[in-house]
Amino acid sequence: MKFDNPEDIVQLTPLWEGERFPNGRPKVPADVLRRMRKITLEEAWGPLWNRGYAFQFEGDFKIVHPDQVMVGRAVTAVMVPQRPDLHETLLRYGHEQEGRKGFFNQWVIDSLVEDDVAVVDMFDKVHLGTYVGGNLSTAISTRTKRGGAVIWGGIRDNQQVSQIDNINIYYRGSDPTAIAEVTMTGMNVPARIGKAICLPGDVVLGTPAGVIFIPPHLAELTVAQAEKSQVRDVFGFVRLREGVYSTAQIDAPWTTALMRDFVTWFENDPAARDYRHLTWEHELAEAAKRDAEGGSRHDVRL
Structure with missing residues (x-):
């Protein structure tokens, strides 16, 4: 040995x-x-x-x-x-x-x-x-x-x-x-x-x-998923305080309209600056797919 x-x-x-x-x-x-x-x-x-x-x-x-x-x-x-x-x-x-x-x-x-x-x-x-x-x-x-x-x-x-x-x-x-x-x-x-x-x-x-x-092969994926969860939470807290969305809308899988609102916020708000290495094409595509299939309001976001 x-x-x-x-x-x-x-x-x-x-x-x-x-x-x-x-x-x-x-x-x-x-x-x-x-x-x-x-x-x-x-x-x-x-x-x-x-x-x-x-x-x-x-x-x-x-x-x-x-x-x-x-x-x-x-x-x-x-x-x-x-x-x-x-x-x-x-x-x-x-x-x-x-x-x-x-x-x-x-x-x-x-x-x-x-x-x-x-x-x-x-x-x-x-x-x-x-x-x-x-x-x-x-x-x-x-x-x-x-x-x-x-x-x-x-x-x-x-x-x-x-x-x-x-x-x-x-x-x-x-x-x-x-x-x-x-x-x-x-x-x-x-x-x-x-x-x-x-x-x-x-x-x-x-x-x-x-x-x-x-x-090691899951390290970057793990970090990216954690960062996406963090920055989505920051956005969710902002919109809840503003009264734009309900908690049910924030907690459910996001619609295309909500996802686009998030991406616009993400690209412009200083609170998202440290997360701008992340991309959202997959999430936008998933939201569009759910909308096309008539996704249920009662789904739980994972």
């Missing part, structure tokens, strides 16, 4: 058609990550759930900075309880064949780049399962700039870690002991985090409610 094997990573992520890192990990564009920081967890969850991705969220964490949102590209690691023969074989292989330094957790941290998030299945081990402390958290900060870590296990040096402002860490518990009696069996492989699954290159969205792992 190899750690961080490009052939395996490409095989695991065939639906991603964009740029990749040298190790094959999907590289979701930085602009998509920037836009992702402005959406809510529920807005990200909906498009995934509707496409059959039912195990992408986990909320049972402690959070170093619970008021901060974290977004980045996943670098995954899978740890297991130590078995001497396996442990020595894999540690020796990493050192001698791949030129890695230090312990398994350092291998992962040393591979991080800007906008990365380390996602670690530590099998919920906290005592002797502290994946990072003050030093490695500082290294995460230096390497990722604004990323962090999601650890299904423990951390240590909480008072030091809490002083690092530009990253966030989601973890299960804290303990003063150092990491021990564990072995890494995979790096940039599928990782189970509680009820969720994360693949290398997933976009990690960490919020006060928990963490959601967004497959």
